[in-house]
Structure formats: structure tokens, C-alpha cells
Amino acid sequence: xxxxxxxxxxxxxxxxxxxxxxxxxxxxxxxxxxxxxxxxxxxxxxxxxxxxxxxxxxxxxxxxxxxxxxxxxxxxxxxxxxxxxxxxxxxxxxxxxxxxxxxxxxxxxxxx
Amino acid sequence: xxxxxxxxxxxxxxxxxxxxxxxxxxxxxxxxxxxxxxxxxxxxxxxxxxxxxxxxxxxxxxxxxxxxxxxxxxxxxxxxxxxxxxxxxxxxxxxxxxxxxxxxxxxxxxxxxxxxxx
Numbered sequence: 001x002x003x004x005x006x007x008x009x010x011x012x013x014x015x016x017x018x019x020x021x022x023x024x025x026x027x028x029x030x031x032x033x034x035x036x037x038x039x040x041x042x043x044x045x046x047x048x049x050x051x052x053x054x055x056x057x058x059x060x061x062x063x064x065x066x067x068x069x070x071x072x073x074x075x076x077x078x079x080x081x082x083x084x085x086x087x088x089x090x091x092x093x094x095x096x097x098x099x100x101x102x103x104x105x106x107x108x109x110x111x112x
Numbered sequence: 113x114x115x116x117x118x119x120x121x122x123x124x125x126x127x128x129x130x131x132x133x134x135x136x137x138x139x140x141x142x143x144x145x146x147x148x149x150x151x152x153x154x155x156x157x158x159x160x161x162x163x164x165x166x167x168x169x170x171x172x173x174x175x176x177x178x179x180x181x182x183x184x185x186x187x188x189x190x191x192x193x194x195x196x197x198x199x200x201x202x203x204x205x206x207x208x209x210x211x212x213x214x215x216x217x218x219x220x221x222x223x224x225x226x227x228x229x230x
Contacts, residue, residue, distance in 0.1 A: 039216040041157075048207060048220035049157065060218060092157060096216060100173045101159035 023093035028073035134208030
């Protein structure tokens, strides 16, 4: 199984500052079709996960352009520019290259 | 508006069975693969199973293979999962989720709680 490892954030992040969340995969998520199958989700307290980013860097429909994804085949970053109160929650990376689908353990964002 | 509404959770004893169901609305259900995920209390997210849009193929996580069965009824816009031989470690919030055509998972239900305890 592909293991996803997420880094921690130095919490809390001051409101208006940027935050970068890292994720590593144990196997390259770059497919032969040129797409990198890495997704990001945000789970706000008490809510279901919300789809943020797919194919490593494409924002899902309706997602603020304050969220951006980048990376290589195995190292990924979700950047949130100018964090706001509504960004609080746990961020998960997830690989969609092969089954079983696997998630990172989550990175908690708190705002000061 | 896309909606996924789960039902069927509850408190059950180890070794017993339970069916969780999901009713979909607001989109052409028969065009989308559907998945079940779960999240144990204060834990991360685990993928469990998926079924293709036409039910031609299913796939399971090793932890539930042989115990859980996913199925769907496109006429009723429902996707179910039969849980059997339940263990305490199956205690979790179970989510019904729509796959966005190879991109990821764009709509999640609110989840249904399954508690396995004697």
C-alpha cells in the first residue's frame, strides 16, 4: 500500500499569514498520462471532508484561489495564502493512483 | 443540489451484521462510481470499497474484504453496504462518497455512525 505522510503545522498560524502543509508519498504518484494523482481535502470541525485540490494542483469547483497545490512525484505542498477563520480544520492528502486508496494522517490548522 | 444521505447505523454486538444505505439526489446517479469511507473517532479517513457506475466492478480494502459488500440500485439512486462479522475496530462514522470521474471525491454524505460493542 502507498503510505502518505503529512507534516505538522506550527500552530496556531496568525490570521492573514500563509500556511504550507506538506505531504509525502512512499511511491511516485505520477502516472504515465502525465497527471499526478494527489488530492487534498479539508475537514472542518464536525463536518464531512471537503474536496480542495486534485491532480496535485487543480482546484476543485468553488474552491478559493487562496488554496494552491504543488509538488513533485512524491513530495507535495498545499499552500493557503492569507489564512482566515473558515480555514480551520484538518487537512488530508490522499493518493488516487492505485487501490487501496490511502490518506495521510491529517494536519491540523489553528488560527491565532 | 447534490445530496448524499446515509442511514442505517446503530449499536450492534460483535459478530453481528448491519446494512448502511445512501440515497443520492441532485445528479445523474447512474453516471458516477460511488465509494464508502469511514472515520473512527478522533482518527483519520479510511477507504473501504467502491462500485462502478454500472455495478460491473467492485473493489474492497483488505480490512473489510469478505465481510463487507457494496451494491447499488440505479433505479432507486441508492448505494448500500452490507457489513457482517462486525468487530469493535469497525466502530466508525461511515461516509457515502461520489467519485468525480478519476479526479477525486467531490461530494460526501454527512456520515452514519456504526458502533460495535457488547
